[in-house]
Amino acid sequence: MKALSNILTKKVTRDEEFECLGIKLRKDIDCIFGRSLQLRELDTGSDNATEIELVNLTTPYYDIERFGVTFVASPRHxxxxxxxxxITHNMAIAAKKTYEAMPSPKIVIALGDDACGTGIFKEGYAVIGSASDIxxxxxxxxxxxxxxxxILAGILAVLETIKKKKSQQHLHS
Amino acid sequence: MKSNDNYTQMDENKFEKSISELEKSHDLVCLFCAQQGKRFVLYYIFEKGKQLLMMTKHLTGTTATSIAAQFPSACWYEREIRDGFGIEFDGLQDRRPLLLHEPYPDGFHPLLKSFKNQKIHTKKDVIDSYPFMPITGEGIYHIPVGPVHAGIIEPGHFRFSVIGETIFNLEIRVFYKHRGIEKLAEGKQPRECIAIAEAISGDESVANAVAFCMAMEKISEITVSARAMGLRTILLELERIYSHLGDLAGMIIDVAYPVGASAFFILREDIFQLNELLTDSRFMRGMMDIGGLKRDIEQDKLRQAGEFLTTFVQRFKKAVEAVQVPSVIDRLDNTGIVKRELVRPLHLTGPIARAAGVAIDTRRDHPYGDYSKVPIRLGEKGDVLSRFEVKTAEISDAVAIIRQVIASLPLAERRAVLPIKDGDACSLVEAARGQTMHWVSIKKGVIDRYKVRTASFCNWRAIEHAVLGNIVPDFPLINKSMNLSYAGTDL
Structure with a gap:
């Protein structure tokens, strides 16, 4: 117990802007999904920095689970x-299989310059292109x-779009 | 072409004899190929303690003699050259493609000068058909894992052959993320290539950018100012700190003690924020330049960094104390042993080699930067616990190095501006994961060939050996204790 008290004394100072975005996200997730938003990460040829920032979102400083976002082990969840x-040629098959394994309706988020098609790897023999190409x-x-x-602001942007569509459908029906 | 390193040209008649002599005394740092006109040249870089031995072999056709029997690590290099250039190695047992997986067309060799880098037509409707080593016997079953894994992690395939819960064999297939980095660099202006070097492996952005710039500075005979050298050292060591902190946290997570890991994660986030304060980038990108740095770092920010690191040391010490509990240590101790005898034949490098008791460190053996004294931290058993302890000690050492550099950092130009010359050169840097080699060849002011060999490329083989006899549930822990870069391997 003495060992634990070593690390449990200091509280994390959080970024205010991040907290505000997170609270908005929590509300959107409640409104659209009821409980939580479950995301699956798919690396199709990154330089690993994007993965590191995603992992950072799950660590105590950011702790994105507080806002209802969970990273899940299987695309089926x-x-x-x-x-x-x-998207490298070597990952194309696995990328398509992963997408197909997700139940519909499903969201796809392209994260980082290379996935968005603006990075340095858009040319060359080894890549098909960016996420939107497949x-x-x-x-x-x-x-x-x-x-x-x-990243948090980006996830919030997707949910805002879905919410808008949902409320329009509601008006029409 | 002028080379900035001393190469001995190998005589075909004496080739096998000299290779078997070298086998007794030298490590193979790298083996790669470059095309000069219509002919191919193989570059063999060997290491013996602090000495490098560089040899070339000019091929008359497209066949060469394999050295994989004498230097097991040559197997991957020869397979890589086979894919890249279509060169066949006599005596090479394993002739499966390495970089180019099933979708690639037959007879395609991207590193040939006759191929202009462009989009290609791949095979349609291919299925995974890679022939893994057949492992059969009573009670043996296979667990295929990946390329898409369960966590937020890079892709790769692990083929476990298991008896009960015990791992009998593991074959790792990587290169899923092969992005064609070496070809992408060809024809580029050297300064354009710094961003490519930074994209080799995100958490080794500084190490790879520095290694590339060092090779360019050697070619162009540029001396970097003491200030730029000191600042590079600070950034290189900050990279080591956040990288090792992630590994410590990961190991503790994988023994199901997330509370213990959280302290390391918080310290790591603090380092990311310190990186941003100093360089405007959490991964310290966009700082390196040929001849020094793109931007200076203000003295005031360095003073703040020094102050932060004083409190960091205390917090880090407490975080380490907090995981010294039997339920943690018991899982780390004796798990995933890398035997010392494997270090040389496989050219294992970095904390993995040091944890196995082998005193190698590029910072000391092939000095660069501003390292007056680098303590070499050694483990004994080569198990996960040894790697945990070596990485822990190296974090404290890195803090001490940074504080010392800050204290003695002179004011000087951030960059030496000199013209870029033609030629080729090799550079070595000790990244967080171990020794990284870059070789650059410049022709008519542009990059003619860029060869990168990161520490991960060598160290993947360590995992295949370390897991043997361990149980499958310990695999994530063993893997995390090495935390290799897929991006840095696959290029």
């Missing part, structure tokens, strides 16, 4: 896919890599 990196991308979050706050 996922509401959405976060694609990182350019998958229906709903939102692009650029950055080299995007920061945790930018």
């Amino acid at each position: 996922a509401d959405g896919l976060i694609v990182t990196g350019a 998958l229906p991308v709903d939102v692009k979050i650029p950055g080299n890599p995007p920061s945790p706050k930018e």
